[in-house]
Amino acid sequence: xxxxxxxxxxxxxxxxxxxxxxxxxxxxxxxxxxxxxxxxxxxxxxxxxxxxxxxxxxxxxxxxxxxxxxxxxxxxxxxxxxxxxxxxxxxxxxxxxxxxxxxxxxxxxxxxxxxxxxxxxxx
Amino acid sequence: xxxxxxxxxxxxxxxxxxxxxxxxxxxxxxxxxxxxxxxxxxxxxxxxxxxxxxxxxxxxxxxxxxxxxxxxxxxxxxxxxxxxxxxxxxxxxxxxxxxxxxxxxxxxxxxxxxxxxxxxxxx
Numbered sequence: 031x032x033x034x035x036x037x038x039x040x041x042x043x044x045x046x047x048x049x050x051x052x053x054x055x056x057x058x059x060x061x062x063x064x065x066x067x068x069x070x071x072x073x074x075x076x077x078x079x080x081x082x083x084x085x086x087x088x089x090x091x092x093x094x095x096x097x098x099x100x101x102x103x104x105x106x107x108x109x110x111x112x113x114x115x116x117x118x119x120x121x122x123x124x125x126x127x128x129x130x131x132x133x134x135x136x137x138x139x140x141x142x143x144x145x146x147x148x149x150x151x152x153x
Numbered sequence: 154x155x156x157x158x159x160x161x162x163x164x165x166x167x168x169x170x171x172x173x174x175x176x177x178x179x180x181x182x183x184x185x186x187x188x189x190x191x192x193x194x195x196x197x198x199x200x201x202x203x204x205x206x207x208x209x210x211x212x213x214x215x216x217x218x219x220x221x222x223x224x225x226x227x228x229x230x231x232x233x234x235x236x237x238x239x240x241x242x243x244x245x246x247x248x249x250x251x252x253x254x255x256x257x258x259x260x261x262x263x264x265x266x267x268x269x270x271x272x273x274x275x276x
Binding site: 051 | 167222
């Protein structure tokens with residue numbers, strides 16, 4: 031259905047809040063992550079930096095329950111409609127990873143901070 | 154601001170309808186496309202298949218007026234909030250490129266077709 035090989039094994043996956051429509055994040059999926067996501071209905075990505083499956087929320091508890099999976103016309107991008115447990119998708123504690131707006135004078139934080147990362151990721 | 158070099162020169166850019174919140178498409182930007190988009194406030198992408206700048210709507214007239222530009226926590230993904238001229242982002246005539254839902258029995262078309270591609274792209 032999705033041509034993972036064409037894309038070098040990884041395709042982008044956009045997670046959108048199923049209720050509000052807010053775009054929460056973009057991550058990557060290989061075939062294994064995609065199939066696990068479909069099977070479990072919990073978002074599973076592939077971490078390019080750690081080079082392994084990344085079950086979103088495995089450390090923070092902030093999992094994403096998958097309500098809908100859509101693919102685009104070229105079948106090389108995935109859109110997940112999710113319910114974000116913990117109300118924040120971003121590891122920096124914001125609701126959405128897209129919490130900064132590009133302005134002529136630089137970046138402006140426009141996102142809503144939901145938690146303090148130090149309290150959630152106890153490293 | 155965005156580390157294009159880290160990402161091999163291209164970063165994903167998600168276009169979202171500024172009013173409805175619908176995710177319209179995902180395309181790619183190199184530095185030149187990004188800077189043109191900021192300067193002109195019209196979405197300009199980089200076509201991987203044609204290997205050149207792609208001024209969205211240059212053939213169909215269905216340009217995207219850029220209302221807002223956001224970047225994610227890792228500064229390697231762009232989110233554009235746009236007004237889609239012609240009401241359809243997809244070259245297949247759908248409002249959104251994500252017009253198919255992944256169901257256990259296969260793909261189901263759930264998107265709204267706005268135009269007939271044969272009438273718009275006279276090839």
